[in-house]
Amino acid sequence: MVERKIRVLVGKPGLDGHDRGAKTVATVLRDHGMEVIYTGLHQTPDQIAEAAAQEDVDVVGLSILSGAHMSLFPRVREELEKRGMGHVLLTGGGIIPTDDMAELEAQGFAKLFGPGTPTDDIAAWIKSTMEARWENEEVQT
Amino acid sequence: MQDAAEIAEGIREGRRNALARMISWAENADPRFPAALASIYPRVGGSWRIGVTGPPGAGKSTLTNALAVELRRREKTVGILAIDPTSPFSGGALLGDRIRMEDRTSDPGVFIRSMASRGSHGGLARAAVDACDAMDAFGFDAVVVETVGVGQAEYDVVGAADTVVVVLCPGAGDGIQAMKAGILEVADVLVVNKADVDGADRLMLDLSEAVHTRSIRREGREAEWEVPVIAATATKGEGVEKLLEHVEAHRRFLEGGDLSEMRRRKRVQQVRRVVDERLDEELWGPRGYAERADSGLRKSATPYDVAEEILAAILGNGMETQ
Ligand SMILES: Nc1nc2c(ncn2[C@@H]2O[C@H](COP(=O)(O)OP(=O)(O)OP(=O)(O)O)[C@@H](O)[C@H]2O)c(=O)[nH]1
Numbered sequence: 462m463v464e465r466k467i468r469v470l471v472g473k474p475g476l477d478g479h480d481r482g483a484k485t486v487a488t489v490l491r492d493h494g495m496e497v498i499y500t501g502l503h504q505t506p507d508q509i510a511e512a513a514a515q516e517d518v519d520v521v522g523l524s525i526l527s528g529a530h531m532s533l534f535p536r537v538r539e540e541l542e543k544r545g546m547g548h549v550l551l552t553g554g555g556i557i558p559t560d561d562m563a564e565l566e567a568q569g570f571a572k573l574f575g576p577g578t579p580t581d582d583i584a585a586w587i588k589s590t591m592e593a594r595w596e597n598e599e600v601q602t
Numbered sequence: 603m604q605d606a607a608e609i610a611e612g613i614r615e616g617r618r619n620a621l622a623r624m625i626s627w628a629e630n631a632d633p634r635f636p637a638a639l640a641s642i643y644p645r646v647g648g649s650w651r652i653g654v655t656g657p658p659g660a661g662k663s664t665l666t667n668a669l670a671v672e673l674r675r676r677e678k679t680v681g682i683l684a685i686d687p688t689s690p691f692s693g694g695a696l697l698g699d700r701i702r703m704e705d706r707t708s709d710p711g712v713f714i715r716s717m718a719s720r721g722s723h724g725g726l727a728r729a730a731v732d733a734c735d736a737m738d739a740f741g742f743d744a745v746v747v748e749t750v751g752v753g754q755a756e757y758d759v760v761g762a763a764d765t766v767v768v769v770l771c772p773g774a775g776d777g778i779q780a781m782k783a784g785i786l787e788v789a790d791v792l793v794v795n796k797a798d799v800d801g802a803d804r805l806m807l808d809l810s811e812a813v814h815t816r817s818i819r820r821e822g823r824e825a826e827w828e829v830p831v832i833a834a835t836a837t838k839g840e841g842v843e844k845l846l847e848h849v850e851a852h853r854r855f856l857e858g859g860d861l862s863e864m865r866r867r868k869r870v871q872q873v874r875r876v877v878d879e880r881l882d883e884e885l886w887g888p889r890g891y892a893e894r895a896d897s898g899l900r901k902s903a904t905p906y907d908v909a910e911e912i913l914a915a916i917l918g919n920g921m922e923t924q
């Protein structure tokens with residue numbers, strides 16, 4: 462079997478119009494050996510989940526600046542589940558208050574990273590989380 | 603954990619996540635893929651497969667998107683496989699073709715999948731053909747494969763399609779360069795994209811001339827397909843209707859000949875890829891020929907001596923021809 466790669470969809474939902482941050486994250490994840498599907502600007506939760514399903518990704522990472530995170534993450538989660546993609550690791554970063562981050566994480570929607578988190582740390586977290594998961598799968602089968 | 607029967611069932615039922623998973627199995631050379639393929643194989647063959655290639659940035663994704671729009675207008679469904687290169691440094695890949703097609707994501711008649719070229723040479727074409735088989739069995743009227751026209755591995759991918767569309771544009775290398783790279787040889791239809799940009803007319807002329815010379819050289823042989831050269835502005839959807847007409851004409855041309863013979867010839871290549879890939883894994887892995895080569899070289903034999911010794915061992919080992 463070919464060495465398994467982590468597939469990540471990086472999206473930039475919302476209406477604000479620049480995606481430099483998302484592009485940087487996409488590039489760094491690529492440099493950490495991941496296959497990154499970059500989908501550009503202005504996605505709706507529905508589009509993000511549908512693209513994630515078609516691409517059969519392991520991880521969805523969202524870059525958020527618009528302040529709509531409290532509704533956005535649960536909606537993406539819901540759309541993913543609708544498509545049988547409940548297993549996807551949902552994560553994100555951007556301008557999100559610490560309390561909100563904690564709440565979303567507690568509700569099990571996503572692990573979020575605040576502004577200024579080194580992208581290498583995000584990559585390392587994705588890697589170790591996915592590796593642990595795959596090991597678990599192997600143990601089960 | 604899903605098994606092959608479950609995924610095959612999902613594909614027959616039109617479940618998109620089953621298709622997505624089967625393509626992942628193709629990419630990963632998952633041991634469950636062959637059984638899944640076997641049970642959907644009777645459905646393979648209904649799609650018309652279009653390969654789209656050309657230099658980086660020529661507008662392949664934009665054109666593929668425009669093609670999908672036109673196909674949908676004609677009430678045809680379409681599966682798209684977009685291939686981008688893997689970074690040789692990190693082994694990762696940035697797959698960005700989808701950006702140009704994102705509006706199609708919510709259309710149930712369109713399915714878009716990105717694929718990284720990954721490491722091994724034959725592995726890419728093998729995986730791409732496998733993915734196309736899965737999309738074909740899913741029932742799309744057309745399956746479009748986009749790949750950058752840079753090397754043999756990529757040509758092998760589009761070469762497996764029924765109709766190969768080569769996209770060029772002014773600026774990104776002229777017609778002469780395209781000819782040198784052998785890019786014209788694989789084309790069934792040539793598109794000069796970015797017709798709105800300076801130099802497009804010139805490129806049209808160059809290519810028409812090159813194609814014309816080629817068809818004169820071929821004269822006297824059996825019925826030959828004359829490669830059309832068409833202008834397009836993919837960003838505006840211009841020339842796309844015409845492109846599709848030529849693809850249709852090419853299809854009628856092949857159907858007038860022996861299409862199943864042509865497809866079977868291409869299938870033989872797929873068998874070769876599977877065999878090559880498996881042998882490569884097996885010989886250099888569990889069979890320990892890498893270690894054997896190493897110890898041979900320690901005795902200061904040349905690579906050829908060592909290779910001869912290994913070949914003798916392999917071929918004398920139940921692998922001789924009947
Ligand atoms: N002027 C003009 N620009 C175009 C046209 N078609 C595509 N482009 C632009 O060319 C650039 C590359 O387009 P893509 O469709 O991504 O090209 P590609 O061949 O798929 O690129 P790679 O997959 O990266 O090799 C984009 O900025 C497009 O907007 C066209 O007809 N006219």
Ligand SMILES: [Mg+2]
Pocket residue numbers: 662663664698699748
């Ligand atoms: Mg492209």
